[in-house]
Amino acid sequence: MLAKLTEAERAELPASLPHWQPVAGRDAIARGFRFRDFSEAWGFMARVALLAEKQDHHPEWSNVWNRVDIVLTTHDAKGLSQRDVALARAIDALV
Numbered sequence: 440m441l442a443k444l445t446e447a448e449r450a451e452l453p454a455s456l457p458h459w460q461p462v463a464g465r466d467a468i469a470r471g472f473r474f475r476d477f478s479e480a481w482g483f484m485a486r487v488a489l490l491a492e493k494q495d496h497h498p499e500w501s502n503v504w505n506r507v508d509i510v511l512t513t514h515d516a517k518g519l520s521q522r523d524v525a526l527a528r529a530i531d532a533l534v
């Protein structure tokens with residue numbers, strides 16, 4: 440079982456991951472992305488998929504044409520962990 444983020448670690452999130460918002464009713468964070476078209480959205484998803492495999496940490500996500508909505512949480516921790524923070528950072532670095 441992985442450790443959930445501490446209160447001190449949670450307090451840092453708005454500054455360290457300003458594009459990610461808390462999800463109502465869940466211990467999770469979310470970010471929406473908009474691209475020029477489906478091709479760009481899918482290219483982004485392919486790059487995120489490779490990151491996710493490398494980190495052994497996988498997004499909950501959906502895609503509608505040029506939109507990609509990503510939710511991160513750690514099922515093994517039943518909430519947010521440093522794995523979510525690390526994947527969010529890596530995703531932010533792609534865009």
Ligand code: H2B
Nearest residue numbers: 495496497498512513514515516
């Ligand atoms: N991704 C996410 N988001 N949460 C997890 O708890 C998780 C994962 N666990 N990817 C990993 C895979 C685990 O289930 C496998 C067995 O490594």
